[in-house]
Amino acid sequence: MKSIAFVTQKGGSGKSTLCINLAIAAQEAGRSVCILEMDRQATISEWAEHRESEQPEVAQVGETQVEDVLRRLQKCHYDYVFIDTPGVDSKGTLAAIRAADLCMIPCRPTPADLRAFRPTLAAIYRLEKKFAFVLNQTPPRSYRVRDAAEGLAVLGILPDVNIVLRNDHQDAIGLGQGVTEFNPTGAAADEIRRLWSWMEKRAQADKAKPATAPKTRQTRTVTKHAQAA
Template identity: 35%
Template structure:
């Protein structure tokens, strides 16, 4: 089985691309068989990948007009995980991606503006009947706003129990096209990414088991 993980947020600055590249690298480190796809016209994921010395995980190109066929080709090649970065706006392509997603990850910063913007993203996800999880990102440790955001998001869906905090390790790693788990595997930033990944993989297993039972 191949898992398509779409990272989506209609609010710019939510840490969407940063979360994706760090999760994708961590997945590749543990499982291999991981590729990434950049569908954001800004091309931030592509720019980061071009700075990497390591060509793993590979950056692939798929025609969104024939996305299902592209996914099947990757599956036939033995790929297990496809991480997809998306534009921070409502575009027809996002509906296509969500329709084929095994899971959507919605990064949210603990700010009133970001929490208010979640509804637009959820509307698209629910329209596609796509399972999803929230990940709280770029948080300041031990703040009241963080706790309020946790409670607000938990009312709307599943929330990763680990918060990804605003740490200098993330931009420092990105400068050289790396992920935090490649720089120092035991830092707080690396641990947070690994814990979020464990949660995401658990949700993917649950969704796969549910699909098997329904089949």
């Protein structure tokens, strides 16, 4: 069983949306998945209430419970546990990072998003966790996306697919679905499937380099990109 946490203190960057869509994509690829929701906003629990299927199972967990819950789940034969965290850096977010095999940091290509994940990233570096950024809610094509990707690539790994801002994401969630269920042949579904395929390889790669903080000069590079974006 591998656990994947969606983390960044920037609200609205897409943690819950990606967690839902990737959980459904993983299920469709034949994996057994459950979701632990650590955010009291309960976006995913509410989504599950609108859902016809009872899969994936969604459970609310408190910040002191996550490690214990994951330990117990080891006996339940899940392939993946996805963890959605709140948009604030809290003890709970730290516990999720500590417990995760892979941390995903969603980021919109905006200066505010590019600045806001830094405390989260510092915790990931400190705990030497495997992680990746994912650019979300991007325009289909823009120099902003290219510049943001270049800046992020200095700090860590980026998948070969960005998640474009598309109505399918908003409409699917309203109906208790993932985008791959809502519009299986749509571009949003295609991006999510490609992202899941990339993430699964990253989650399963045992010999991935641990996260190490870049040198100060490189950090300034991303600041430059963030300011220019």
